[in-house]
Amino acid sequence: MKRRDLLKAGAPLLLAPWLPGCGSSTSGSSGGPAPGANNIARGLHVSWTGDPHESRAITWFTDGLAAPEGVVEFGQGRFDKTSRATASQAYDSEVLTHRAQLTGYDPEKPLQYRVRHGADSLSATYTLKPMPRGAFRFAHFGDHGRSEFSRLVRDGILQRGVDFVMIAGDLSYANGDQPVWDDWFNQVEHLSASVPVMCAPGNHEEQDGVGAAYKTRFSHPGNGRYYSYDLNNVQFVISTGGAFTSDGTLLAELLWLETTLAQAAARRARGEIDFIAFVQHFTIWTDEEGRSPNNPTLVLLEENILLRYGVDLLLVGHDHEYQRSHAMAFGQPRETGYVQVCGGGGGVGIRTFSGQSAWSAAQHLRYSFIEYAVEGRSIKAQTWAVDTADNQAATGLTKIDEFELAARSGQARNEAVHPIRDAGTLLAENRANWRYVEAHTRLRNAEHMKQTIWHLHA
Template identity: 55%
Template sequence: GAPGAWSSVRVLPAAPAAPDRFRFCHFGDSGVTAPAGWVRDGVMTVQPDFVIIAGDLSYADGDQPVWDEWFQQMQPLMATVPVMASPGNHENKDANGRGYLSRTTHFEPPGARGWYSFDYGRMHFVASTGGAFAADLRLPAEILWLEQDLARAALRRAAGEIDFIVFFNHFTIWTDQEGRSPNDPLLVVLLEQILLRYGVDLVVVGHDHIYQRSHKMAYGRPAENGYVQITQGAGGKSMRGFDPISEWSASAERRYSFCEYDVEPERVMLRTWAVDDTANERAGGLELIDELSIGLRNLVFRNRAAASPRGSAELLPDIEAIRRNTLARNRRDCPADGHTHR
């Protein structure tokens, strides 16, 4: 703020110590467009306990006043509920994430650098950079941390302390949009193998400017013991189309929208709400375009997923190749001339 320009003082209520039931929302790829305002208003309508933004928040791309514009647009939401976030490829364009990292007190725990975890009720959340900031050479540390964190979470789930594990970052693991990032098969395979080893229930992502939900899947195919990927990149920036839709896809919509998750003991209800009509013009209210109920994994699966964490020798033999590929991806997606906007 500055003289005459300070915002109003707002107070967010503390969460209950151990809520049995709660609601959170998720979207990505926001920007400062009119549809981003529609999504913000829609999220406020359902009154969640907190919000996850899966990367590409402001699209400032190095132009720092755009961050101010984005925060002004998001202020009605962020002044009422906590917002947790993960960085995307456009955050990387701010000097390898400095624009985002200088503002993480708004949406990350103290000391986080784009990767962190937290519990809410009986659900464990794990945030990752997906390699967005690979140039800062912390990717090996993040991968080892992810392995340790998910191993502890899986053990706690087997012991009955939590019910679900949610992984979120910007990038999709699998996509039906040809040519889209991550485009680093080694990193995708490594991350997915970790998620499957510890039985992650939900993979919550953005990046593709559409809505798409998978069946339970593993390695690009439907699998009963796999995870459900929720791609929600329809947060307002722009809208993209689909390439031929794969067999793992259960729902696909080209609508500006957000996801609402109602969480109760042993069950999660997903509802996806469009804020526009089929021509992507603003609608008069919310339209339900998808829903899914997800139950607690069976005891055999939970016990099997409570595996011991592995060390760097087993996890990181290809780390130099992963680092090179991921750096090349980041430079390709956000080149210095600023002409690529994905």
């Protein structure tokens, strides 16, 4: 049965769940250094928790639980500034996570930094580009893992020289095996130490202490699970998509989404931003075989929120392929709808399609990533494959899709401005039974665990 069979707008959410899950990775060497001795900084990754132009968060790890205080030395031309790190234990590991904030530098110039632990432990020096004030570029993919193709995606993004990276969930595929997280961070350090990486959690992150490994190893804005940030004329809104439902925060997150997107739509109508980009791991609609429909109770409730406030771009992973939609709503093309881009070919595996729906504009069974160029009132995207048509490693990048998204008209912007709804109104207007929404989402996540076990033993 297809999820498009459930496309009636406003349809009741009292639907039985068909819940295929997200697959697992196969093990592979990271290509990065093995975890080092105590006090050696490793797995460096850059993000931000504040202004993307004027601050950077540097996060890294040391083995053992007794490392000397970590210090980031940074500057522009010379290392004349320092930032002392805070340390906390990574989930279920004899590993410390260190975090430091870099501020007070000239945001228009490149920034150099290095990490020191004591007198004899000094990392390599890395250079961070300034974040552009106007046009900028970023990359998006999901479902990464530690395969040969995972490393090709990493290297391809480095080759393209983007300003930052957005990973749409399912990062390491540790699935409870915590050393896999260290291996994954060592692999991505080739990219993440010099290019900011922001993430949304996926269902495989739930399997490490209901996201505890994810929460204790990354530095993100807000509560670190769901958050929002502005970058020039785009507001990015990042959701768990219900990945951590068993922690009891799903309704609070949906109310946060209602408020955040309502405020974003009002800001867009005032001309403060041009685009709203929504990021989560799970697809809303898909043609991947065996995947659809997936948790329709949450899907239809969530989609009503996205459409009410005119989300422009929906960036997802979860389905192990590349698929892009036309502007769409409830499984049908609609000019004022959102464009969904599934970048699930990040490296862990490739699945199959069962066909191509009317909403689908392009689909490829390729390991790939998407590069977005935001230029004024336009977003131009190119999708780069890192493999050949038969999923063999390629010697370079191949463009397999491109599209352009124009900013909404003034009328369309104004039509997306609505009052913020409270929980009762939100559920009543969508005829949603909250008990079913939460139960179906938990069942979906449980089915993902079954899928993981099946793939690991297949």
